[in-house]
Amino acid sequence: MKRIIALLCMTGLLAMMSVSAKATVIANAALDTLVEDGLIQIGHHNYPLPPGEWGLIAKGSRNVRNVRNQSDGAQVISGYLINTKDKQFRAGIQISATVSSSNIGYWVEEPCKKNDVYFKDTLHGNYGFPECLIVNHYVALLRPSDTWMNDAAKWVEANQIVVPQTALATVYDKYENGDFVQVRFWINPELAGQKPSKIADSWIRNDWHKDRVAKDAEKLAYLGKFVGWAKQVPPIYRSALISSKRPADLTEFPELAK
Numbered sequence: 001m002k003r004i005i006a007l008l009c010m011t012g013l014l015a016m017m018s019v020s021a022k023a024t025v026i027a028n029a030a031l032d033t034l035v036e037d038g039l040i041q042i043g044h045h046n047y048p049l050p051p052g053e054w055g056l057i058a059k060g061s062r063n064v065r066n067v068r069n070q071s072d073g074a075q076v077i078s079g080y081l082i083n084t085k086d087k088q089f090r091a092g093i094q095i096s097a098t099v100s101s102s103n104i105g106y107w108v109e110e111p112c113k114k115n116d117v118y119f120k121d122t123l124h125g126n127y128g129f130p131e132c133l134i135v136n137h138y139v140a141l142l143r144p145s146d147t148w149m150n151d152a153a154k155w156v157e158a159n160q161i162v163v164p165q166t167a168l169a170t171v172y173d174k175y176e177n178g179d180f181v182q183v184r185f186w187i188n189p190e191l192a193g194q195k196p197s198k199i200a201d202s203w204i205r206n207d208w209h210k211d212r213v214a215k216d217a218e219k220l221a222y223l224g225k226f227v228g229w230a231k232q233v234p235p236i237y238r239s240a241l242i243s244s245k246r247p248a249d250l251t252e253f254p255e256l257a258k
Contacts, residue, residue: 095184
């Protein structure tokens with residue numbers, strides 16, 4: 001099947017992956033599966049992806065652990081999906097979510113603790129059940145590691161995908177009773193017409209750092225648009241976490257070349 005698809009379309013992710021015709025269940029899907037319906041499933045919950053071709057290139061599984069580092073048996077499934085353009089990294093999504101409710105009475109995680117970020121909102125979170133939305137920049141994306149994410153790094157290298165030295169990210173975490181979802185959306189700002197950082201190997205000295213971007217009108221304007229895009233994520237993913245119904249769709253990333 002993969003060979004037939006590749007013969008029909010030799011461009012983009014479709015040339016490299018098999019196709020799922022409905023919501024892709026991350027736990028069951030093989031790597032190199034193309035998510036056709038723009039929807040992934042973890043447990044009984046459906047989570048939407050932005051428009052475009054998204055390929056599953058890494059996944060992992062673990063159990064929820066309490067403050068005494070003991071497993072309560074609740075499974076967490078993680079997946080990494082990629083969207084490319086002309087052999088360039090266009091965007092990526094990393095998602096982790098509970099398959100079923102854990103027996104945790106409260107959560108000790110503090111996703112909004114980091115202050116050195118461009119944008120942060122604690123939303124409806126509280127002690128024990130945090131919720132957080134962050135917009136920030138990242139360096140050293142998709143590097144080899146000793147985690148489940150290493151499969152993503154290997155896929156990018158094997159397929160000769162050019163990864164930007166700096167990516168922009170929307171980071172959303174939501175904890176609701178015994179369930180949670182963590183999702184990160186990375187985009188390549190160079191495909192939105194933004195110049196790469198003059199210093200790319202340093203996070204704090206990067207041109208996208210909040211202390212430096214304030215002096216760059218063009219980057220500042222684009223970050224404003226990206227924050228606007230990010231603000232749709234919490235209500236959509238919050239709804240997806242507490243309901244098994246199909247959630248609303250996400251819109252396209254701002255000004256990102258297709």
